[in-house]
Amino acid sequence: MAACAAMVNNKMIMRNSNKNAAVLLLIFLFLSSSTSTCKAHLSSHFYDHTCPNALSTIRSAIRTAVSRERRMAASLVRLHFHDCFVQGCDASILLKDSPSITSERNAFQNNASVRGFEVIDSAKAEVEKTCPGVVSCADILALAARDASVAVGGPSWSVKLGRRDSTTASLTLAEAQLPRATDDLQKLISNFAGKGLTAEDMVALSGAHTLGQARCLTFKDRIYNGTGSDIDAGFASTRQRRCPATGGDENLAALDLVTPNSFDNNYFKNLIQKKGLLASDQILFSGGSTDNVVSKYSRSPATFKSDFASAMIKMSEIDLLTGSAGQIRKICSAIN
CATH class of the missing domain: 1.10.520.10 (Peroxidase; domain 1)
Structure with missing residues (x-):
């Protein structure tokens, strides 16, 4: 970035000088080309010619x-x-x-x-x-x-x-x-903010928990030691059947019992009913600053899906390696 700034500064200096116009034009073209390479850009058509399929x-x-x-x-x-x-x-x-x-x-x-x-x-x-x-x-x-x-x-x-x-x-x-299942709301917000993501992005991305399963180890404390203020008693009792108080830490349970294999907004409805499986899920609707976002998504599946897509795009462009940085691995599990 310092090199890019230096080139831009040089260009401005040369513009203000009394150099020959032709020389100025050549320098301008050179610097424009150089500064454009300082920041590589992604493209949805990146492989259209090199690997069309x-x-x-x-x-x-x-x-x-x-x-x-x-x-x-x-x-x-x-x-x-x-x-x-x-x-x-x-x-x-x-x-x-x-x-x-x-x-x-x-x-x-x-x-x-x-x-x-x-x-x-x-x-x-x-x-x-x-x-x-x-x-x-x-x-x-x-x-x-x-x-x-x-x-x-x-x-x-x-x-x-x-x-x-x-x-x-x-x-x-x-x-x-990486976030943990026991993180509180402020820690989650701070963590996501460090990656350039807003609290609303965080809630939208958390909606991915409308799918998938979690290990008993990650929610056992919540279903046995949670209080009525943060967990529905019937929900806790149901989850205890799959997750015994002693042992069973690797047992799996669906994050959303209602529609575990469909991408929908039921996750947010669960949170409003105090039926979030992980503590880091339920904390999104616990009287804090993200309650309104959870409510919005619980009412509108279309809004949730749209915001989820936007948040995924933002997340997918965090701190990228482009241009000549890094490599194209031949095998994904090992460097070349």
Whole structure:
């Protein structure tokens, strides 16, 4: 950025000088070209010429995976989210442990819960057959989240492409920056704000919990130690059947008992009824600053879907590697 600013300053100085007009024109053209490369831009048509079948190939792979297991839709959206919140949307979460990599998969928020890696690997392998070394794993993650949403009745959105893959991962950042199921409202708002996302973006993105499942470990304290002011007694009792007070920590329960496999706004209706499974879900409707957003989405599924799509676009463009930064991995789980 300093180099970009310096070039712009030089251009302004030269404009104000008495140099020959022809020289000024040449310098202007050079500087315009140089400054335009300081910030690479994504494009929804990025692969139109280099790999024209990339998007359809990836879409087919995602549809196949979700048709086999509806839960996979939630997993792929979550995988993209957990990638973008650590180092940006650079596919760092896909990297396995190696002599130079300590995998983000080992983070408490990821370990034994983030999944769908094999689906991304499969999509990447199919694309590599026709366009080797062209399509990044980071772009595949972004497309997979969108295609997974569509596959279960959720919204679609335009995915701008051109991300590149990181050559590093950070377990430390993953454990520090990924939200936890026990975070309070202010911590969640601050966490998302650090990524350029508003409180409304946060509530919309949390709506992805209309799909998927959670481990008993992440909500046991809430269903056994919650009070009537923050959890419905009947709801707690129902959830205790699947999650015993002793043991069963790895048992899974649907985040939304009513329509667990459909992308709808029932998640927000649950929160208003004090039936949010995770503490970090229910905190969004607990007398705080996000109550009005939850209420809005509970009344209007169309508004929720529209805002969810907009928030996903914003999230998918956090701290990207573009241009010559990073690399295009041949295999998503390892650097080249």
